[in-house]
Every structure is written in C-alpha cells, then in structure tokens.
Amino acid sequence: MADHGPTEKMNLFTAVNGALHIAMETDPTACVFGEDVAFGGVFRCSIDLREKFGPHRVFNTPLSEQGIAGFAIGMAAVGHTAIAEMQFADYIFPAFDQLVNEAAKFRYRAGGVWDCGGLTVRSAWGAVGHGGHYHSQCPEAYFAHTPGLKVVVPRGPYQAKGLLLSCIRDRNPCVFFEPKALYRAAVDQVPVGDYNLPLSKADVVQEGDDITCVGWGTQVHRMLKAAEMAKEEGISCEIIDLQTILPWDVHTIEESVKKTGRLLVTHEAPLTQGFGAEIAASITERCFFSLEAPIKRVCGYDVPFPLIYEKFYLPDEYKIFEGIKEVCA
Amino acid sequence: MNGGGEASGGGEASSHRTVLDAIHQMEHKVLTAIQQLEERLSRLESSVTSAAVSGANPSAALSDSTSKPPARSRGDLVVPPAPRPVTGRTAGTPGVQDGAPRAPSAIDTTARLMEEDRRRAEEAKLREEQARKHREMEEARKRQEQEQKQREEEEKAKKRALLDEKRKALLGTLVQDGPTNSKPGVGRCAPPLFSSSVRRLHTTPPARGTEVYHAGLITTEFTTSLNISKQSQVIPIFRVLNYDGELDAGWELPFSKEEMLDKYKFMVRLSVWDDMMYNIQRQGRISFYIQNMGEEAAQTGSGSALSIDDHLWCQYRELGVLMWRGFTLEDALDQCFSTKGDEGKGRQMPISYTKKDINLQTISTPLTTQVPHAAGSGYAFKLAGEKRCSVAYFGEGAASEGDFHAALNFASVLKSQTIFICRNNGYAISTPVKDQYAGDGIAIRGLAYGMQTCRIDGNDLVAVYIATKKAREICVNNSEPVLLEFMTYRMGHHSTSDDSAQYRPEGEFEAWNQPGINPIARVRKFLVNAGMWDADQDAELRREAKSTMIAEMKKGEKKKRYPIIPGVFDDVYDQRPWNLEEQAESMQAHLAKYPQQYDQTQYESSA
Ligand SMILES: Cc1ncc(C[n+]2csc(CCOP(=O)(O)OP(=O)(O)O)c2C)c(N)n1
Ligand SMILES: [Mg+2]
Numbered sequence: 001m002a003d004h005g006p007t008e009k010m011n012l013f014t015a016v017n018g019a020l021h022i023a024m025e026t027d028p029t030a031c032v033f034g035e036d037v038a039f040g041g042v043f044r045c046s047i048d049l050r051e052k053f054g055p056h057r058v059f060n061t062p063l064s065e066q067g068i069a070g071f072a073i074g075m076a077a078v079g080h081t082a083i084a085e086m087q088f089a090d091y092i093f094p095a096f097d098q099l100v101n102e103a104a105k106f107r108y109r110a111g112g113v114w115d116c117g118g119l120t121v122r123s124a125w126g127a128v129g130h131g132g133h134y135h136s137q138c139p140e141a142y143f144a145h146t147p148g149l150k151v152v153v154p155r156g157p158y159q160a161k162g163l164l165l166s167c168i169r170d171r172n173p174c175v176f177f178e179p180k181a182l183y184r185a186a187v188d189q190v191p192v193g194d195y196n197l198p199l200s201k202a203d204v205v206q207e208g209d210d211i212t213c214v215g216w217g218t219q220v221h222r223m224l225k226a227a228e229m230a231k232e233e234g235i236s237c238e239i240i241d242l243q244t245i246l247p248w249d250v251h252t253i254e255e256s257v258k259k260t261g262r263l264l265v266t267h268e269a270p271l272t273q274g275f276g277a278e279i280a281a282s283i284t285e286r287c288f289f290s291l292e293a294p295i296k297r298v299c300g301y302d303v304p305f306p307l308i309y310e311k312f313y314l315p316d317e318y319k320i321f322e323g324i325k326e327v328c329a
Numbered sequence: 330m331n332g333g334g335e336a337s338g339g340g341e342a343s344s345h346r347t348v349l350d351a352i353h354q355m356e357h358k359v360l361t362a363i364q365q366l367e368e369r370l371s372r373l374e375s376s377v378t379s380a381a382v383s384g385a386n387p388s389a390a391l392s393d394s395t396s397k398p399p400a401r402s403r404g405d406l407v408v409p410p411a412p413r414p415v416t417g418r419t420a421g422t423p424g425v426q427d428g429a430p431r432a433p434s435a436i437d438t439t440a441r442l443m444e445e446d447r448r449r450a451e452e453a454k455l456r457e458e459q460a461r462k463h464r465e466m467e468e469a470r471k472r473q474e475q476e477q478k479q480r481e482e483e484e485k486a487k488k489r490a491l492l493d494e495k496r497k498a499l500l501g502t503l504v505q506d507g508p509t510n511s512k513p514g515v516g517r518c519a520p521p522l523f524s525s526s527v528r529r530l531h532t533t534p535p536a537r538g539t540e541v542y543h544a545g546l547i548t549t550e551f552t553t554s555l556n557i558s559k560q561s562q563v564i565p566i567f568r569v570l571n572y573d574g575e576l577d578a579g580w581e582l583p584f585s586k587e588e589m590l591d592k593y594k595f596m597v598r599l600s601v602w603d604d605m606m607y608n609i610q611r612q613g614r615i616s617f618y619i620q621n622m623g624e625e626a627a628q629t630g631s632g633s634a635l636s637i638d639d640h641l642w643c644q645y646r647e648l649g650v651l652m653w654r655g656f657t658l659e660d661a662l663d664q665c666f667s668t669k670g671d672e673g674k675g676r677q678m679p680i681s682y683t684k685k686d687i688n689l690q691t692i693s694t695p696l697t698t699q700v701p702h703a704a705g706s707g708y709a710f711k712l713a714g715e716k717r718c719s720v721a722y723f724g725e726g727a728a729s730e731g732d733f734h735a736a737l738n739f740a741s742v743l744k745s746q747t748i749f750i751c752r753n754n755g756y757a758i759s760t761p762v763k764d765q766y767a768g769d770g771i772a773i774r775g776l777a778y779g780m781q782t783c784r785i786d787g788n789d790l791v792a793v794y795i796a797t798k799k800a801r802e803i804c805v806n807n808s809e810p811v812l813l814e815f816m817t818y819r820m821g822h823h824s825t826s827d828d829s830a831q832y833r834p835e836g837e838f839e840a841w842n843q844p845g846i847n848p849i850a851r852v853r854k855f856l857v858n859a860g861m862w863d864a865d866q867d868a869e870l871r872r873e874a875k876s877t878m879i880a881e882m883k884k885g886e887k888k889k890r891y892p893i894i895p896g897v898f899d900d901v902y903d904q905r906p907w908n909l910e911e912q913a914e915s916m917q918a919h920l921a922k923y924p925q926q927y928d929q930t931q932y933e934s935s936a
Contacts, residue, residue: 039759039832060764062729063696063757091695094731130616132678134694272908301897301912307616308667308675308890309897311927312916318923 004162004191013183015157015190016045016122019164020083022194024053027081029118030168031057034068034085042087043124043183069095069121073103076118076173083168086123089177090134095121096142103173104148117171122164125153125177126218127268127314132307138217138269138300143175144246144278150174150199151245155220157188162197163243170199179217186221202249204256208238210328211262214253214279216242219266219315226320235328245275253279254286261292262327266315271299298323358466464542547779564772566816567796568786572845574854576791583795590861592633592790593852594870596625599649600849601874602658606665609882610679610825615665617679621648623788623820623841626848627752629653630793631720631815634801635748638717640688640706642699645680646752646819647722654687658881668888669933674900675890697723697730700749704740704810707747711808718746718804726757728771740810741778747810748800749775752787754819759832775812787815788848817848892935893920 010018024030032046032053038060040047050058061068065086072082086092092099099121107115127136143151150172154160160178167174179186205220206227213223220241227237238256242248257263263283265276280295298315306313543549569580576582582589603621610618621628628649637654641647648661663670665679673683673691683691693699703721710717727733728751740747751771755762768774775782781803785796793815800811818841822829844850856862890896898905898913905913920927 035757036759038764042758042826060760062765063726063760064729064731066731067729093695130678132681132694133676135678271912301916302908303897303901304676306676306897307678308932309893312893312897312920318926319919322919322922 002195004195005193006191007189008192009187010157010161010190011182011184012154012157012160012178012186013043013045015161015188016164016178017047017049018190018192019161019168020046020049021052023081023083023165023168024049024057026194027168029079030081030083031059031075032083032085033059033061033072035061035063035087037061037085041085043178043180045122045178045183046085065091065093065095066098069098070102072119072121073098073106073116073173076116077106077114079118081118081120081168083120083122086121088135088180089123089125089139090137092121092123092139092175099143099149099173099175100146104146106148106173108148115171116173119173120164120167120170120176121174122176122178124180124183126179126181127305127310128181129310130307131305131310133304136305136310138177138267140175140177140216140245140267141269141273141275144248144275146246148173149246151177152199152243153177153179153217153245154243155179155205155217155241156182156186157190159197159203159241159243161190162195163199165194166196166199169196174199177217181218182221197243200244200247200249202252203241203243204238204252205241206237206239208236208260210236210260211264211324212238212240212253212256212260213264213266213320213324214240214242215266216245217268219268222315222317222320223266225317226324229317229321230324230328233325235324237324242279248275248279250282250286253283257283257287258290261290263287263291264296264298264320264323264327266298266320266323268300268314270302271297272302274299293327293329296323296327460542561769561773562776564769564776564782564784566784566786568789568792569795570789570791570851570855572843572851574845574851574856574858576855580791580795582791583798586859586861589790589852590856592629593849593856593862595653596629596649596790596849596852597867597870598874598877599625599629599652601871602661602878603648605875605878605882606661607821607825614886615679617825618665619645619680619824620821621646623818623848624752624754624815625649626790626852627787627793627815627817630790631750631797631813634794634797635720636717636801637687638715639748639801640690640703640717640719642690642703642706642719642721643682643692644696644699644723644727644752645692645694646724646754648680650722651682651684651687651689654689656682656684656687656689658878659885660684662881662885663888666885666888667890668885669891670885670888671891674896676896697727697732697736699723700727700730701732701736701739703747703749704736704743704745707740707745707804707810708743710746711744715746716805718748718801720748720750722750722752724757725751725753725755725762725771726760726765728774729757729765734774737774737778737780737810737812741780744809746804746808748797748804749780749810749812750797751812751814752817753814754787754817756819756823756829758823758827759829761832770814770816772812772814775814778812781809781811782814783811784814784816787817788846788851790848790852889933890931892933893929894935896932 020032024032032049034041034046036042037046038050038055038058040049046058061071068084068086072084075082086095103116103119107117125140126138140151140153143149150167150170152163152167152174153176154163164176167176202214206224208227211230213227215223220239223237223239227239230237238260240253240256242253253263263280265279267274267276269275274297276297276299280297283295284291298320300315301313303313540549540551569577571577584592600622606615606618607620609615624646628647632647632650632653635641635650635654641650641654643650648656652658652661659670661682662668664673664677664682667675667679669675671683672685673681677691678694681692681694683689690699690702700721700723703719707719710719721736723733737749739745740749753762753771757765770784772782772784781800783796783800785792787793796813800813803809804811820838820841841847844854853862853867894913894917897916898909901909920929
C-alpha cells in the first residue's frame with residue numbers, strides 16, 4: 001500500500017462518503033444525486049454532503065433510474081462531473097439503455113468530439129444475507145459486454161475510496177459497484193486525504209505458487225478464507241482482486257497463471273455468461289501451454305437469487321476450497 | 330339520421346333554414362363521395378379476398394358504409410406494409426400485391442392476415458381521401474356561411490354558434506352510428522370491442538373554418554394571445570365522510586351500516602396485525618417488513634369495491650386489498666416466515682406475496698414494473714370479452730418511473746380494462762413529494778393521457794369505495810382505463826430498514842393522526858355517532874385480533890421451508906436444462922460433504 005498520508009479507521013460506506021466529500025471539494029462542477037441522496041442515502045454514503053455543499057449540488061431525484069442516468073449523462077456532456085447513485089444494482093436496469101446506448105457510445109459516435117467522461121454511476125451491489133431476488137444481484141457482466149464503459153468493484157474501504165476517486169476523475173463513464181455486505185462489515189485504515197488507485201489494474205492480494213484465484217468485491221474475502229483452508233492441505237494460493245472488470249487487467253493474471261499453472265475464477269453472479277467466462281477464455285488463449293489443469297469457475301448457480309436458499313446458492317469459501325483442491329489434484 | 334338538425338331547427342328563422350339547406354346539400358355531396366370511395370374500397374377488397382368474397386354484393390355493404398366517418402389517418406398508416414413472409418404450408422401462396430383475384434382455396438390463415446394488412450392499409454388510404462373530401466366540404470360550407478353572414482347582420486354570432494352545435498351533433502351521429510364492419514363474408518368481422526376502439530379513432534374532426542385539421546388534438550383551436558403557462562385545472566379531492574365522521578349532504582352509505590361495521594373491524598384487525606408483523610421483524614423473527622399504517626381505508630375501500638376475478642398488480646403496501654379478497658393471515662405469515670406454505674417457495678423477501686386463486690400476481694420489488702403488466706392484462710381481458718379488469722397499485726414515487734408513463738399511455742390508447750390506483754402517501758422512502766414532482770399530483774397525468782381520472786381522499790373509506798366501484802363500472806362496461814389517486818399518508822417508516830425520524834418533519838405524523846383524519850378513527854366516529862360501537866367493543870376487537878395473530882404466529886413458525894432441492898433449481902424454466910441438472914447434482918454432493926457448514930434443519934427434506 002502506497003503512502004497517502006495519515007489514515008483513519010473507516011468502513012466501506014464512510015470511505016465512499018469520504019471520497020464524495022473530496023470529489024465535491026476539489027471539483028466545483030461535481031454534483032451528487034439519486035434517490036434519497038439528500039438525507040444521506042439509504043446506505044448513508046452521501047451523509048453530510050448536502051449540508052456542506054448545498055441542495056443544488058447534492059439532491060434527491062425523482063424515482064427514475066433511467067432519468068438519473070440520462071440526466072447525469074447530460075450534465076457530463078457539458079463538462080460537469082456527475083456522480084449518480086442507483087440505490088441498488090438490482091434497480092439499474094431501467095438505466096441500462098442510457099448507460100449502454102448513450103454513455104458508452106457517446107465519444108465513439110461523435111468521432112471523439114463529444115464525451116460524457118465526467119459520469120460516474122455508483123450502486124450498491126451483491127448479496128447481503130437476506131436480499132432475495134432484488135437486493136442481491138451482481139450485474140457487472142451485463143455492463144462488461146459494453147465497450148466504452150468502465151466497470152469497477154472495490155473489495156474494501158481503502159480500495160473503495162481510491163478507486164471511486166479515480167472513477168470520478170477518469171475521462172470515461174464509469175459504473176462503480178459497492179459490495180453492500182461490506183458497507184459496515186469491512187474496516188480498514190484509510191487515508192484521510194485525497195488519493196487515487198489506478199483503474200484497469202488488478203491487485204495481487206496474496207502471493208502463492210500452486211494456483212491463481214481471481215475474484216472481485218466480496219469474493220476476495222471468500223477466496224482468502226479458502227486459501228487458508230488450502231494452506232493446511234499444503235496448497236499455496238495466489239489471490240488476485242481484479243478490481244476493474246472493464247477494461248480488465250489481463251496481464252497481471254496472465255503473469256500469475258504462467259507462474260502457478262492453474263486458475264480458478266469466482267463470482268457471485270450466475271456461472272453462465274459471467275465475467276469468469278471471459279477470463280477463462282482469454283487465459284486459455286494466452287497461457288494454454290502453461291496450464292496444468294482446466295480452468296475452474298466457482299460461481300452462483302444459473303438461477304435467480306433465492307432468498308431462503310442464499311447460503312446454498314453462494315459460491316462460498318467451502319465451494320472455492322473444493323474448487324482449489326479439484327484443480328490442484 | 331339526417332333529421333336531427335332539421336327537427337330541432339324547425340322553429341328558427343328562415344335564414345337559418347337556408348344555411349341548413351346548404352349543409353344538407355353539402356352532406357349529400359359528402360355522402361355521395363364516400364359512397365364512391367366505398368365502392369372503390371370494396372372493389373379492391375374483392376380483388377384481394379376469395380372468389381366467394383368477391384361475389385358478395387358490394388352495394389349491400391355500401392348502404393351501411395356511407396355513414397362511416399372519415400378516418401383520422403396519420404401519414405405512417407397509409408403506407409401499405411410489405412407482405413409478411415409466408416411460412417410453412419403457406420409458403421406456396423402467391424403474393425397478392427397485384428390485386429388480381431386468387432383461387433379461394435389457396436387462402437389460409439397466414440395469407441388472410443397478409444391480406445388483412447393490405448386491405449387495412451388500402452382502407453386507411455381511402456379513408457384519408459374521404460377525410461380530405463370532408464375537409465373540402467367543410468371549407469365550402471364555411472364560405473357559404475360567410476356569405477350568409479353578410480346577408481344576415483342581426484344576431485349572426487349567436488345563430489352561428491347554434492348551427493355549429495347542430496352540425497356537430499349531426500356529424501356526431503354520422504360518426505357514432507355507422508356500422509363499420511357489417512359486410513357479409515369478407516372475414517373482417519371484428520369482435521364488438523374492437524369496433525368500439527375503431528370508433529374512437531374516428532372522432533369527428535372539428536369542423537371549423539378553413540384551417541388544417543390537427544389529427545393529434547382533441548380540439549383544434551387557435552388564439553392570437555400568447556399564453557405560456559403552467560396553470561392546470563384544479564382537481565378536487567372527492568370526500569364524503571367528513572372529519573367528524575359524518576356523511577356530507579347528498580351522500581348515503583353505499584352499503585349497509587352493518588357492512589360499514591364489518592369494514593371497520595377489518596381495518597382494525599389489519600392495523601393490529603400489521604403492527605405485530607412490524608414488531609416480529611424488530612425481534613428478528615422475520616427478515617424484513619413493510620407497514621401499511623395510515624393506508625387502511627384506501628386499501629379496504631378499494632379492495633372491497635373490486636371483484637375477485639379482477640387481477641391485482643400490487644406494489645407492496647396493499648396488504649388490506651389482498652386480505653379483503655381472501656389472502657389470510659396464515660398466507661401472510663407463511664410468506665414472511667418463508668415457510669413451504671408460501672406459493673413463492675420462500676424465494677422472495679417478506680411482503681412479496683403471491684397467490685394464484687385470488688388472482689394476486691406476484692409482488693415484484695423493482696418499482697412500477699407491474700403497472701404496464703396491468704395495462705396489458707387489462708387489454709387481454711377486453712379482447713376476451715371478459716367482464717373483469719386489472720388493477721395496478723403503486724406509490725406516487727413509483728409514478729416517476731418510465732413504466733408508469735408507458736402504462737398509462739398504452740392503456741389509454743388501446744383502451745385497456747385497467748384501473749390504475751396511485752397511493753399518494755407523501756413519501757418515497759425519505760423523498761418527500763416536493764422532490765418527486767412539481768406538477769399537481771398524479772391525477773393530472775391521467776388527464777394528460779386522456780384517461781378517466783379521479784382524486785380521492787384516501788383516508789375516507791366511503792369515498793374510496795364509491796370511487797373505486799364507479800371506476801370499475803366505467804372500466805369494465807366501457808372498456809377503458811381509469812386512474813384513481815388516493816391522497817393519504819404513510820404513517821409508518823418506509824420499511825423495517827428505514828428510520829423516518831431522520832426526515833419526517835415534527836408534528837406531521839400527529840397532524841395526520843388526528844381522529845377525524847386518521848382513516849380508522851374517522852370510521853369509528855361514524856359508528857359511535859350511529860350508536861353502533863363503543864370503547865369496550867373496540868378494546869375487545871383489538872384483543873381478539875392480537876390473540877388470533879399470536880396463535881397464527883405459533884403455527885407459522887413451526888412450519889418447515891420448502892426443500893432446498895428442488896427449491897433452488899425448479900421454476901427457472903418449465904423444465905430444468907442440462908446445466909441446472911448438473912448444478913443441482915453438484916450442490917447436493919457439496920452439501921453432503923459439508924453437513925456441518927450448512928444448517929438444513931429448517932428445510933423439508935426433498936425425499
Ligand atoms: C426500480 C426501483 N428503484 C428503486 C427502488 C427502491 N425503493 C423501494 S420502495 C421506494 C420508494 C417508493 O415510494 P412510493 O412509490 O411512493 O411508494 P410508498 O413506499 O410510499 O408506498 C424505493 C425508492 C426499487 N424498489 N425499485
Ligand atoms: Mg409514496
């Protein structure tokens with residue numbers, strides 16, 4: 001971890017809140033808006049912003065994700081910084097058209113003369129224990145199928161703050177998914193000041209020799225637990241947090257797999273057509289002769305996210321551990 | 330049908346008669362022109378339909394068709410569509426673009442559809458011509474009127490207004506009366522409901538002046554005064570039970586006093602149970618809950634005015650509507666406890682109720698998605714000629730979603746048998762209505778979409794009932810949608826994940842909780858005034874409701890959950906594809922390997 005000055009204990013939502021404060025302070029064109037944002041947001045991420053920066057820059061929107069995305073693109077198109085919140089990633093789909101057909105193609109279709117690079121869409125993402133169909137989903141793969149967007153998922157408070165600030169300042173439209181299970185649960189020493197973490201750069205969380213395990217967000221913590229179990233079996237795991245889903249860092253993974261000869265990818269979202277498929281295909285192309293076993297995906301089942309079956313549905317540490325043993329057998 | 334204007338104009342000055350004569354002449358010309366066009370139309374039809382059809386007597390059709398109104402054609406409608414690709418056994422059917430007669434035997438369903446398309450396009454073209462002729466006639470008429478005007482200086486404005494009225498009425502009859510699809514054997518006998526929707530599109534063009542006819546307006550009117558404005562008409566709130574629990578003058582109970590008492594008891598039970606559900610969530614016995622407090626009258630009044638055949642498309646804060654039609658406390662607890670009694674198999678969060686036999690479509694948390702469903706299913710009911718409707722419930726916040734606007738527009742244009750019920754309760758989670766919209770509530774949008782609309786005091790059980798009953802009548806009998814806006818107040822938190830103290834202004838709750846305003850207390854006032862209820866009875870009712878709930882909870886908590894397998898894997902599709910078969914197997918093996926890590930005791934075993 002690079003030195004970014006004095007730190008403070010923060011959880012993921014306070015880290016996000018800290019990033020938003022800095023973004024608003026350092027950029028007078030920046031605005032934060034979305035459903036229930038004014039009173040601090042249903043996950044408290046926008047707390048105190050309105051008091052500090054005023055109701056014109058921090059505001060509730062009418063209840064329309066399509067409207068939020070379109071409005072944000074419009075602001076960004078004329079040079080403002082738009083930080084829009086989608087209350088849950090499960091509710092981002094009304095905005096899909098605006099993000100996929102408008103934001104993502106804004107620069108390309110204008111031959112580079114127009115862009116909406118000042119757009120960042122934040123959204124609460126992933127399983128939380130009791131969310132059922134519509135408070136649990138991980139829709140990153142849908143967006144990863146969209147050239148022109150950047151898609152980012154932090155695994156903890158430190159990454160959340162640095163990556164969010166990078167997204168806000170990046171000159172491309174970014175979708176930033178925040179693992180809501182970690183809003184309170186994950187705590188780091190986080191720099192109080194301003195810092196950016198690089199986009200499109202995977203993070204090697206733990207080095208190892210026998211197998212490379214790639215995941216993002218909440219899965220990183222499950223991979224770490226599985227790696228502990230594997231260690232007792234004498235298997236050394238290299239754990240990589242992909243961090244940016246699009247455009248993704250193939251090189252870090254390629255390098256790791258060339259070293260370990262084995263790869264496991266894991267995500268909460270359903271297996272079929274998940275981003276794990278993209279990683280597996282690319283790594284097969286690039287590392288075929290280094291691979292000692294087929295690439296393993298440990299993912300959600302191909303079903304909607306089911307409330308009372310959540311703990312059976314999730315690709316938890318035990319399933320990852322089983323996957324690791326299978327690949328290393 | 331030609332007599333209307335004459336009869337009522339009989340006693341007028343002779344100058345009027347001159348104008349009327351001119352109008353009649355004009356009418357005659359119009360009718361002849363239409364007749365000619367109809368002849369062309371029918372020739373065209375006979376050339377594209379079967380020999381049997383072309384053998385039908387075209388003049389028989391003509392006598393009916395003369396009264397057909399000019400079509401309100403829009404440009405894009407008059408382009409004849411390319412013939413649809415013909416598939417399967419119809420592949421050999423020759424195209425009909427050239428309009429040559431074809432052997433009848435070759436015409437099957439697909440080809441007929443194709444021809445229907447073509448015929449409709451041709452018809453639309455002809456109708457456009459008719460419309461143009463009409464317009465020309467109107468222009469001629471206008472010129473004559475102006476000549477008349479010069480001759481008749483006295484009272485000209487007044488008289489012309491009178492004649493205008495009559496002419497409109499006359500043309501109105503022409504439009505309304507025309508049996509449009511009565512030709513025998515042509516195979517275009519639309520169901521009666523269709524014809525009513527066709528008739529609507531043929532609304533009489535405003536027959537004023539030489540101006541062009543604006544097809545997209547209800548009234549074409551010009552002004553020389555520039556007026557940019559955001560003023561709209563006041564939409565009053567329909568209320569009949571006042572804050573003293575008395576019926577306002579001119580209104581009687583739409584049901585017996587005993588039924589009023591039944592509804593009261595229902596609301597009290599609902600509120601007691603609702604509160605207890607909230608509390609069991611607080612105790613951690615269920616994972617989530619959404620309260621109904623404050624909206625009991627809106628739910629009970631509307632729910633009891635509907636038929637159980639009507640389909641419900643709810644948001645989540647409508648427990649009373651469901652319970653009125655037989656969703657039991659046991660059903661509610663089964664869903665909230667995720668027992669195997671939940672028809673949804675415990676897959677969804679608490680309050681996402683579903684129950685087939687009471688026509689409750691599954692509650693889905695993504696907001697407003699159910700509203701267009703209600704428009705579509707209401708349309709299907711119309712097509713099937715069913716005397717039932719679809720009812721969409723949603724909040725004023727949900728009404729900001731695009732789906733709301735699409736749904737209202739679709740239902741209005743297509744005339745769905747749908748009732749849209751907005752619960753305007755002041756908040757969408759923390760967002761107050763002033764951050765939600767700047768217009769005059771939700772009702773104004775119904776008017777904008779050309780929909781029957783009413784705004785109602787949602788805390789007035791009686792007004793809600795009367796309005797919903799009436800709305801249902803209009804909806805089912807006229808086959809058209811209705812929008813109701815219930816003005817009410819969300820007295821509880823948004824949900825158990827919310828703390829409304831963070832944003833609710835002080836005193837607001839108290840204002841809405843005054844006995845005359847609180848929906849339950851208002852009805853209690855009525856009952857007490859009528860000598861039908863007292864405090865002891867009230868306390869007893871609440872005790873009874875509580876003990877019922879406690880007994881039901883004990884029962885519910887003991888019930889097991891639906892088995893893990895097939896619970897996770899069934900119903901994704903009608904049948905499991907290979908990947909789900911494999912995944913089910915792999916999960917089973919995994920659970921067997923790690924029995925300690927996954928507590929399965931709450932689940933029924935799949936065997
Ligand atoms: C598409 C979508 N966006 C956001 C949400 C989160 N959400 C759930 S309820 C709610 C407020 C709804 O308010 P309203 O429609 O007024 O209904 P009320 O809760 O007042 O009954 C919001 C924003 C959601 N469920 N679906
Ligand atoms: Mg509301």
